[in-house]
Structure formats: structure tokens, C-alpha cells
Amino acid sequence: QVQLVQSGGGLVQAGGSLRLSCAASGHTSRSPAMAWFRQAPGEDREFVAAISFSGETKYYTDSVKGRFTISRDNAENTVYLGMNSLKPEDTAVYYCAARTIATIHPTLAQYYDYWGQGTQVTVSS
Numbered sequence: 001q002v003q004l005v006q007s008g009g010g011l012v013q014a015g016g017s018l019r020l021s022c023a024a025s026g027h028t029s030r031s032p033a034m035a036w037f038r039q040a041p042g043e044d045r046e047f048v049a050a051i052s053f054s055g056e057t058k059y060y061t062d063s064v065k066g067r068f069t070i071s072r073d074n075a076e077n078t079v080y081l082g083m084n085s086l087k088p089e090d091t092a093v094y095y096c097a098a099r100t101i102a103t104i105h106p107t108l109a110q111y112y113d114y115w116g117q118g119t120q121v122t123v124s125s
Contacts, residue, residue, distance in 0.1 A: 009119035022096030034079040038092035
């Protein structure tokens with residue numbers, strides 16, 4: 001079992017920055033691949049960013065490329081999402097997720113076994 005505890009988020013003006021953190025605990029054979037998803041009111045949960053077990057491979061949805069950065073510190077079992085140049089359309093509840101199995105579809109939520117509790121990010125215009 002893996003437990004994910006999120007921190008960060010909050011209210012920021014458009015153009016501002018925030019950083020989300022997700023600390024993982026529990027027993028796994030190796031550090032899991034991690035990702036961030038978000039869900040706006042009335043919308044489906046969507047993929048934001050993912051990072052491989054080693055941290056060498058990263059994926060981003062097009063709308064956040066160049067603005068968001070996913071990173072991980074395996075020594076601290078923590079993954080981060082740095083968010084710059086925030087826009088009102090980035091407003092959503094953000095979830096971190098972990099998967100312990102390999103997949104060729106790292107952007108799909110169905111492949112992630114464990115989820116954080118969610119944290120609200122609100123960007124005002």
C-alpha cells in the first residue's frame with residue numbers, strides 16, 4: 001500500500017505561481033511513477049503531468065507545457081508540481097497519483113493505483 005499526502009495549493013492571482021507537493025509513504029519494491037491530474041467543477045478529471053520512476057522522463061498536457069514543471073525527490077519520496085504563469089482556467093482540484101506497474105499510457109488515470117486527497121488551486125483573474 002502507498003499513501004499519498006498532498007500539500008500546497010491555494011488562491012493566487014493570474015500570472016502568479018504555486019507549488020504542490022505530494023509525499024508518498026508505504027512499502028513498494030521501487031519508487032512508483034507519479035502524476036498530477038486535475039478536475040474542475042463540472043469537468044472530467046484530466047491529466048496534467050507525469051514523471052517516470054527514475055525522474056528522467058516527463059510528460060505534460062499541452063495546456064501546461066512551458067508553465068508547469070513536475071519533479072521528484074526520491075530520497076524524500078516526494079513529487080512536486082511547480083506552476084508558473086497561472087491562468088484562471090488552471091483552477092481545479094489537483095490530485096497526485098502513483099502507479100507501481102509499467103504502462104505505455106502514463107497519461108491515463110486508470111493505470112494509477114493510489115491517489116492523494118486533492119488540493120484546491122484557484123486562480124483569480
